[in-house]
Amino acid sequence: MKYTMLKNSELDVSVIGLGTNAVGGHNLFQNLNEQNGKELVRKALNIGVTFIDTADIYGFGRSEELIGEVLKDFKRDDFVIATKGGQHWFEDGSVKKDNRPEYLREAVEISLQRLQLDYVDLYYLHLPDNETPLTESIGELARLKQEGKIRAIGISNVSLKQLKEANVHSDISVLQSPYHMLDRSAEKELLPYCVENNISFIPYGPLAFGLLGGTFTKESRLDTQDWRQSIPLFNGEHFNQTLETVKKLNQIATQKDTTLPNLALAWLLAQEGVDSVIPGGKRKERILENSYASEIILSEEELDIINDILSNN
Template identity: 40%
Template structure:
């Protein structure tokens, strides 16, 4: 397994991580035993970078991931996030980046994960009511206290990234990036590359759409949150199927799957790019890991830009309420 570095933190992680969110919430067909087997299979494949958050399953995901990884704690890098505050029914109350909450949230995550240190601690969304210097300052205190090794941001704008990085070195920025979500190429990617911050693409397979396995809206289970996503609706769905069809054709020419092509496109950009495709099944995990053996040439990249140029996806990436939470 190729290893990559999380910014200036010195933390070495596998070139591909595992996003664990779907094991606890948002997607249907959850099976805790299969989730545990998937995490164990990831370890067998050489994956050492695992991503969770305190809000996934209202804490359940941290408990699940902590339980699975406890015997391997010294060999892996554990990332979690804070900032979303939800009630017992899962409704969003607020985004909280206040210093006193930062420390409270960290202690709660440490307890659920069953560990004494979090390797990479992210602010899940920027709190517009709290200066980023105050939030990151509190996160820096956690580093000094030995509770956190490195800190990161998620979905932060270039100006916020710069202000945060001036307060304490930011090891990683996690934001959505894939063949159908390329907005970060304009300003965000140049900023993190300039500052030496690792970039962690989440939803690198377009919430599963880029796999080509979703052919009808009706295939989504009633409790699948993608039913609320604009890109999975009506005309957008049909147009996006055409995009995936073009990606599948190119993948076939490269003797790989559409998923592997989409992930290889990210992996080949630079050594600071560490995608975290999420899955709760071993079969998909193994397919995703196969992307590590797919090499793309300059002409392949040019062809991909023709097949899936920036802005090619139809529809915005989040419903209006979720878009409003992004730092832009």
């Protein structure tokens, strides 16, 4: 495993991290096995994956609780934990975006309790509420950083304008945003801004939410409750076109003597500004397979061939 320092921080992380929305994320996926989720996290830590990414909204706190149960068996220096807040949920199951400083302070404290930690390494503002000025939200996170509750500040799901507002005092260390082979929109504005302003870019959905896992066919159908139903890549003719692109990428992976998922992860790590990737999964075997991507080096010629495939489809 290779490691890197996230920019504008003192966080040394594995370049292959672990996304955990399927660890206790019962509001996102059906029929999750919590024990399998805990084993996934434990396996990751045991093989040198030190960067664990979660959010308080995953399972309405359940993901953090399960991860906390695993983390207590490891030394605090053995992992870097990232979580997110800014979404307020209620007993009736409804959710409201809430970036108010007082709510974020409360959310951080409750996340620490669930995770059984004294501090969070990286805390993201998960989603802007489009009501609270981002300077106020990030300002409160900066105060929590001064108090030692969090070590670095991140933000996700924002436009370039919102990112600039949030980073007016250079408080942002990490941006997490959608980016993968099948969606390169981040390359237009967000990624260049991060490179220019010393911000680490962490792609979420690095395997296109499963499409770059290589297991989907034209007959594949998501569960009706699966949150990925809302992603255009999974629907209609777009889905069929995507599978054709995936087929060509799989051929490149075979020539490289690797897997399609690892090719996709290695491709992201080859992009300037991307310091780590956080693929998710439900099985502990997946994180072991993903870890091999840290050793894959793509030549300029290979990157050009991949770019041609992505540009022509």
